[in-house]
Amino acid sequence: MGNKAYNEVLEILRHISIKHYLKIPREEISRLILGKDENFDFSYDINKKFSEQNISREACEIFTKLYYEYIADDMQKEGIKEMLDINQKLNDIDERN
Secondary structure (H helix, E strand, O other), X not given: XXXXXXXXXXXXXXXXXXXXXXXXXXXXXXXXXXXXOOOOOOOOOOOOXXXXXXXXXXXXXXXXXXXXXXXXXXXXXXXXXXXXXXXXHHHHHHHHO
């Protein structure tokens, strides 16, 4: 059985600009294609915001990593890093409670 999160990420990638898509190395795309779950179908609703989609945490993490490493400019990277730091702090607080 493959990884359902890979299916989700591949579907998300279908909805980004070709300019951004081409920045992601072929090896990364191939890894997602080869590892996806052939029995899982995921649909991305273009009429909803990203945050309103039913996307798994793992898929969000994979997409964020790809976006950060290959697509984001320096300013976007700074914003992503700040959000990840805040999320980590919130997770640490949750684990302590």
